[in-house]
Amino acid sequence: MESKIKWYPDKSMNEIYQQTGIQFAFLSPDGEQCHPFVLCRDFLHDAVKAHLNENSWTIYGFTYTHGKYPAIDMTAMRMLVRKRIFTTEVKKPSDAQAKLVEKFKADMDYSLRLLNHYEDIGKIPKSGMDETEDSFGNPVSLFTGSPIWLSNTFFISMYTYLIRLGDKDVDFKTEADLMKGYKILMDSHVTPGKTPVKGQKAHDNDIGYLRRNWDKLRLVMENREELFGIDKVHPMFFDKNIGNETFHDRCGIFNLCSYASYSGDLNAKLKAKVDANAEGPAKNKPVEAKGK
Numbered sequence: 001m002e003s004k005i006k007w008y009p010d011k012s013m014n015e016i017y018q019q020t021g022i023q024f025a026f027l028s029p030d031g032e033q034c035h036p037f038v039l040c041r042d043f044l045h046d047a048v049k050a051h052l053n054e055n056s057w058t059i060y061g062f063t064y065t066h067g068k069y070p071a072i073d074m075t076a077m078r079m080l081v082r083k084r085i086f087t088t089e090v091k092k093p094s095d096a097q098a099k100l101v102e103k104f105k106a107d108m109d110y111s112l113r114l115l116n117h118y119e120d121i122g123k124i125p126k127s128g129m130d131e132t133e134d135s136f137g138n139p140v141s142l143f144t145g146s147p148i149w150l151s152n153t154f155f156i157s158m159y160t161y162l163i164r165l166g167d168k169d170v171d172f173k174t175e176a177d178l179m180k181g182y183k184i185l186m187d188s189h190v191t192p193g194k195t196p197v198k199g200q201k202a203h204d205n206d207i208g209y210l211r212r213n214w215d216k217l218r219l220v221m222e223n224r225e226e227l228f229g230i231d232k233v234h235p236m237f238f239d240k241n242i243g244n245e246t247f248h249d250r251c252g253i254f255n256l257c258s259y260a261s262y263s264g265d266l267n268a269k270l271k272a273k274v275d276a277n278a279e280g281p282a283k284n285k286p287v288e289a290k291g292k
Contacts, residue, residue: 005080007134008033008070013061015040019204020167022104024160027078027142032070037082038062041160042248045153048072049247052237059248074233077127077145081108081163086136093137101139105131108141111166115145117178118162122221124148152234154261155224157252158217164206175218182214209254216257219273227269236262 008025015038023037024044035047040060047064050057051072056065083104085097093101108129116126127145134140149159170181189207190196220227228234236242236251242262249255250262259267 004031005132005134005140006032006070008036011036011061013038013040013043015060016205018164018206020164020206021083022164022167023082023084024163025080025082026072027080028070029073029075029078030070033080034070034072035062035064037080037084041157041164042252044160045156045251046248048074048150048153048156049237052233057244059244072150074150075147077143077147077149077159079143079145079160079163081111081141081143081160082134083139086138089136104139105141107166107169108163109166110169110171111141111163112143113172114162114166114170115143115159117172117175118158118217118221119145121175121218122148122224124221148231150233151231152228152236153247153251154220154228154253154256157254158220161206161209161213161253165210168206179214182210186211186214212254213257216270216274217253219277220253220256220270223270223273227266 005027013036018039021039023039024041025037026034026044026047028034035043038044040062043060043062043064046057046059046062047069050064051066051074054066056063056068083100085100085104086093090097108131112127112129119126125146127143127149129144130142132140132142143159143163145159149155168185170178170185172178172181186207188199189201190203191211192203192208225231236247242251246262250260252261255261256266256270259271261267
């Protein structure tokens with residue numbers, strides 16, 4: 001993919017450290033990056049809310065202003081994903097830098113497989129991916145998907161979480177394979193508050209999220225219409241009773257799967273699905289293997 005993207009300048013923000021270093025930004029219908037790249041995925045649904053309400057949103061150093069910033073495309077999910085390896089233009093990357101670029105590209109293949117797997121479960125048209133690079137040569141993947149992924153904050157959060165989870169290179173063919181892979185991945189990392197086992201890797205934010213999400217993501221997709229409605233923009237984006245910090249902090253997929261989202265009703269609905277599924281077998285439908 002030849003890069004014809006108009007890049008938005010980088011900006012420092014108050015963000016929680018993320019081990020992967022993977023950053024996200026929306027792409028406009030005209031091929032313009034809509035806002036600075038962010039590590040914190042919650043800023044993405046903040047931007048969508050400002051866009052839909054035609055106003056400005058500022059929180060933790062992030063700003064999106066409707067009419068001033070490029071418009072977010074609500075007819076398709078258009079997500080730029082970057083691994084920032086270079087901060088200046090580099091004519092010849094070092095061997096270590098070149099390996100980081102290649103690893104990122106391979107990880108994004110896993111990301112697409114994960115997305116397509118859950119899209120199959122939710123009966124959502126499959127996303128695609130193209131590769132490009134920014135003005136400094138950093139690798140960037142453009143994921144393009146259904147606008148269903150933009151219909152509520154939990155889906156925006158899940159979409160980008162699955163992309164970042166591609167960094168873990170979990171290989172699978174069936175839902176049962178994936179559940180087994182998740183368990184192996186979780187067991188291989190230290191659990192905060194517990195005595196480390198020899199050979200375990202250091203704690204990782206995404207593994208921490210996975211410990212709450214791993215057995216619920218399928219249920220979210222299977223029951224998406226019952227939980228969120230039929231593929232329309234959710235009223236949560238226009239609810240004036242949800243404060244700015246609550247909207248930012250408690251509207252992600254991790255919050256929902258922890259039964260701690262802004263909505264007690266949604267929390268209860270998902271918990272009921274999880275409880276009803278507690279003894280049910282994992283789905284074993286094969287999925288098409290894409291990428292690595």
